[in-house]
Amino acid sequence: MNDFYIDELDLTLLDRLQTDAGTSLAALAAQCGVSAPTVLRRVRRLEAAGLIERRVAILQPQRVAALLGPCLTAIVEIGLERQGDEHLRAFEARAVAEPAVQQCYRVSAGPDFVLVVTVRDMDDYHALAQRLWTEHGNVRQVKAYFSVHRTKFDTRLPLPRTKVAVDAANSAR
Known part of the structure; x- marks a missing residue:
């Protein structure tokens, strides 16, 4: 090892x-x-x-919006009708292939997935909804929360302050 x-x-x-x-x-x-x-x-x-x-x-949304127009960000909870591994993987594959989906999380104790999506406007959101969940009969429930103001956005992970030994097999994941 x-x-x-x-x-x-x-x-x-x-x-x-x-x-x-x-x-x-x-x-x-x-x-x-x-x-x-x-x-x-x-x-x-x-x-x-x-x-x-x-x-x-990492782009600054307000400055991009000033030049290109505003964007709409939504946090979307997705519940599937069937939760077998093949169904979860199929939805996940569709979601991660979609450019508007910025983040995709498979979660437990609630919905099956939580997505963070960014689109140009509500028309683009409806088109995304049609592609990702309306066209596919396995989506049972969708709950969307639309952002009205972003207070914090950070991509940093917390790091320890001292050295850490990591198994090489795990470090490649």
């Missing part, structure tokens, strides 16, 4: 990259007190281990 260790430098890099993945290697190196090649090597190692899934730009 191969152990994968996360030390304080790895944790600092993960934290800084979660805050701003566009930070240059030189800036990260200066912030961490190590060389740029060390930062590059560590970041590549964290990516290879699957801890860094991808690096993205």
Whole structure:
């Protein structure tokens, strides 16, 4: 069994990259007190281990809306008529293939799925609803909550402050 260790430098890099993945290697190196090649090597190692899934730009919704028009965000609860694994996987596959679905969670003790969707307007929402749940007879219940104001949005995961040993087989997940 191969152990994968996360030390304080790895944790600092993960934290800084979660805050701003566009930070240059030189800036990260200066912030961490190590060389740029060390930062590059560590970041590549964290990516290879699957801890860094991808690096993205997070758009500011109000500024995008000022230029392109507003968007409508909804949190949607979906209950299926049949919950067999093949039915859950089939709905999940349709949901994750849909660009308007930003997040898809299979949940318990309530609905089967919770989706976070963003569309241009109510017409786009109705078209999405038609594609994802109206056309498919297995959707039993839909409950949508439309956002009127976003107070907080954060993509960062909480990280421990000390090194952690991780089984290499689990780190690739």
